[in-house]
Amino acid sequence: MAVSTSCKGATTISSNSEFDSLISALPRVESWIDQYISEHRSSAVPLVARGFSRLGAYFLPDTLRTARVVYVPKVVTPPLGALGIDGFTAFEQGCYQGITYKDYLFVESSHRDSESLHFHETVHIVQWRELGPLDFLFLYAKGLAEDGYDNCPLEFMAYRTQQEFENGTRIPDFEPKLIQMVRDEARNAGFLG
Numbered sequence: 278m279a280v281s282t283s284c285k286g287a288t289t290i291s292s293n294s295e296f297d298s299l300i301s302a303l304p305r306v307e308s309w310i311d312q313y314i315s316e317h318r319s320s321a322v323p324l325v326a327r328g329f330s331r332l333g334a335y336f337l338p339d340t341l342r343t344a345r346v347v348y349v350p351k352v353v354t355p356p357l358g359a360l361g362i363d364g365f366t367a368f369e370q371g372c373y374q375g376i377t378y379k380d381y382l383f384v385e386s387s388h389r390d391s392e393s394l395h396f397h398e399t400v401h402i403v404q405w406r407e408l409g410p411l412d413f414l415f416l417y418a419k420g421l422a423e424d425g426y427d428n429c430p431l432e433f434m435a436y437r438t439q440q441e442f443e444n445g446t447r448i449p450d451f452e453p454k455l456i457q458m459v460r461d462e463a464r465n466a467g468f469l470g
């Protein structure tokens with residue numbers, strides 16, 4: 278996701294038991310996401326149909342071909358509290374320009390022409406795909422809880438590469454390198470062997 282300025286939420290989750298209850302609630306978050314996607318599928322457009330000219334220099338053709346974008350008046354986060362996950366109230370109340378659920382980008386309509394924002398969210402698509410839904414959700418929530426939004430590893434990766442994109446930095450083999458970063462992050466978190 279990409280946040281609007283001055284709207285960043287902190288979290289208050291910290292203890293092991295809170296992490297345990299977070300893990301057990303994540304399948305409910307995934308179900309909510311699947312339902313949300315199915316409600317918006319008919320208004321989704323292929324990312325490639327948007328005609329952004331620079332994304333293809335960074336992402337592999339298959340990634341761009343499978344990505345879908347839905348333009349929404351307001352970006353919606355999963356209702357974590359209602360799904361039994363405490364401690365993320367500020368996150369739920371944040372203001373976001375975009376959010377990625379699996380291979381669907383949900384972008385606030387007023388930012389529909391921001392190629393940079395679509396770049397940022399496509400980084401999250403690669404993260405979702407490489408980690409799988411439950412590990413993505415856990416790593417994202419763990420990062421928010423432990424490091425805050427700016428330093429949550431999955432966000433840090435998206436913002437840092439977005440900055441390089443905005444600077445026009447050419448990065449040969451960007452997506453394979455991104456995949457390696459995601460796998461390194463998963464390994465650091467104790468996933469993967």
Ligand SMILES: [Zn+2]
Binds near residue numbers: 279397401435
């Ligand atoms: Zn993001």
